[in-house]
Amino acid sequence: MTQPKNCxxxxxxxxxxxxxxxxxxxxxxxxxxxxxxxxxxxxxxSRAEAFIHDCSMEVPPVVVGGDGEATLARPVAIGDYQALIDRDDIDAVYIALPTGVRKQWVIAAAKAGKHVLCEKPIAVHADDAMEMVDACQAAGVGFMDGVMFDHSARLPAMKHSLGDSQRFGKLRRIQSHFSFCADDSFEAGNIRADADLEPHGCLGDLGWYCIRLSLWAADDRMPVSVSGRAISKYDGGSVPSEFQAELQFDNDLTAGFFCSFRCVNQQTATLTGERGYLTMDDFVLPYVDAEAKWQCHMHDLQIDNCRWNFGRHTAQHAVWEHASGEADSQEVHMVRDFAESILSGAPSARASEIAIKTQRVLDALRRSDVEHGKWVTLA
Structure with missing residues (x-):
């Protein structure tokens, strides 16, 4: 079927x-x-054909015309990346290739005038990331990395909670944990354990989200310095399979995170202030629900002679937002937000800036690991 003209x-x-x-x-x-x-x-x-077939069976691709009529629009399967980039009926590309080979295709897409939504981590190192973003900016196209929770309605609502000075106070500590326990075949058969394809291992695959949450909580400020250590590694000791990190910001704010391919599924975050703290136990992939939730705590220790009472004071909060696969889900917001910026002719400056900042922090943590956890200063 001929693809519709872009109106x-x-x-x-x-x-x-x-x-x-x-x-x-x-x-x-x-x-x-x-x-x-x-x-x-x-x-x-044939793999592209199989992908289209499987996805179409569950979610038929449909385009709605100017008359409001929905038309089935089966995508074309292509065996060459450049051939897709060169097509006239493509406005934006979503690049889900391994990190080690991604730079070439981001730059090729930008030169062809295509907007780019890119999986994370965006590059092998920050110099490559800057080259990719610069190519997009030179071509006047948008660039965004695929961090879905960045687009959740939960984040701005949580910022409101954090802004309650009476109940929360000044933010002092950010702590996050993202892990899953890989099976015995993971190291030998998964690209996330391959130094050429995914050199950052768990730090790129999981830690990227922890870094991003820390930057978000710090209002997109960069840390002053970072320290990181890979606890265990794959591929001859070059690919992190477990990683722990510390970030120091200005204004007496610190952050820490742990990410791992060797621990049970866990996606927890704690943001601690002087008077209260906020918690989430699904900060990356929300639990199946029609609400995205978080908790605010302001516990109270009362001591009177022999009486010691530690009182629990927890308030539940939520926004109406389906966890996945619905019009209000965070990944749908991500795609819709990016498309809206394309259609308006005003790609988001923040999208590329925060991706570069995340990459710079990741790079600094890798340097710290090489130097056995030495604190690395970010200019």
Whole structure:
């Protein structure tokens, strides 16, 4: 089927790579209301065909015309990345390739005038990341990394909680943990244990989210210095499989996180102030629900001679937001927000800036690890 002409109402997406996470974003495009998947590219065209078939069976790709009529719009399967980038019926590309090979295709897409939504971590190191973002800016196209929780309605609501000076006070500590326990085949068969494809291992795959949460809580300020150590490694000792980190900000704020491929599923975050603290136990992938939740605590220790009472004072908070696969889900907001910026002709400056900041912190942590946890200063 011939793809529809772009009437400035929808963004026509090209998917480069058929990774598992791309299936979630296939549905996000479908639910966004302002996008359609026009083509999918893989090095093996049969893999692209299989991806389209499987995703279409669960979530048929549909485009709504100016007359309000919905039309099935099966994407084209392509066996060459550049061929997808060169198509005239593609406005934006979603790049789900491994980190080690991503730079080439981000720059190629930018030069072809395509907007770029890129999986994370965005690059092998910050110099590459800057080259990628600079190429997008030079071409006048948008760049965003695929951090879904950045677009959740929960974050601005939580900022309101953190801004309650009477109940929370000054923010002093950010602590997060993101892990899952990989099976015995992971090291030998998963690209996240491969130094050439995913050199940052768990730090890139999981720690990226912990860094991002810390930056968000610090109002996008960069830390002054960082210290990090890989507790265990894959691929001859070069790919972190467990990592712990400390970040020092100005204004007496610190952050710490732990990420691991060797611990049970856990996605917890604690933001601590002088009077209270805020917790989440699903900060990356929300639990299946129609609400995104967090808790605010202001416990009280009362001592009177022999009486010691530690009183629990916890308030539950939530925003109406489905965990996944609905029009109000965070990944759908991500795709829709990016498409809206494209259609408006005003790509978000913050999107590329925060991606670069995250990469710079990751780089500094890798340098610290090489120097056995030495504190590394960020200029």
């Amino acid at each position: 400035n109402k929808i963004v026509r997406w090209g998917f480069i790579g058929a990774a598992q996470i791309a299936r979630k974003n296939w549905k996000a495009v479908r639910m966004s209301g302002n996008g359609v998947v026009a083509a999918v590219a893989s090095r093996d065209v």
